[in-house]
Amino acid sequence: MADSVASDDPKFCFEEVLSTFKVCLSEDKAVILENYVSGWRGLIKFLNSLGSVFSFISKDAINKIQILVNLLKEDTHSHYMTVQSMVRYELDNSLVDIDKRGSHPESGTRTLLRLHRALRWLELFLERLRISSEDSKTSVMCADAYNESLAHYHPWVVRKAAGLAFCVLPGRPAFFEVMNVGPPEKVVAVLGEAVPLISEVYQITEELYAKNNLLNLP
């Protein structure tokens, strides 16, 4: 795994992202952290190709991914093989700020929660994209998915900036081009494979965090 998240080759192919989400779950349905992080790195390549309007979003996502990449390289990395083992290790060793931010503002558990919430946005957005018609607006699909998910956790100023950025998203045909999958029918078929995979990863993580009362970490 590369040291810096930001130094990746910018070329994007959605099928590569799909492959990383395919190998995200182990046989016993644990979420493999390295593959989860790889999936996000691929998505950030896509975001970067949309232009500098989105850089405030990609900077935050890169920062969070970098925290997880660093944890995967530390001496304690064996505890970070899966999201399940990470949560167990950090809780057992009091490495998570539970009620208010304190000495562990960058725990893996807290950091992954932010990406987990964004994964729900992604699931909702990709499903809208899958069932959309040729003249549907990506900006509207993106905003609707955002308002139904991530927006609940963001202050007014972030919601406003995100809303403005969505307005410059390319139309559906250009968006499909950037996905680099092939003709629209192929994009729709690949989305049909991607959405259930992402949804399963989301659900498993959601249940883990809910069971441990971690869904509102500061």
Ligand SMILES: CCCCCCCC/C=C\CCCCCCCC(=O)N[C@@H](COP(=O)(O)O)[C@H](O)/C=C/CCCCCCCCCCCCC
């Ligand atoms: C071909 C596939 C199509 C979809 C590709 C989508 C590519 C998206 C790549 C990355 C998505 C962004 C992930 C954003 C993570 C946000 C985490 C977060 O909530 N952070 C906030 C809280 O952090 P703390 O302060 O508690 O540490 C932070 O305040 C956020 C700041 C930035 C604004 C985040 C706006 C998120 C909008 C998500 C939509 C992205 C639009 C992509 C357009 C296709």
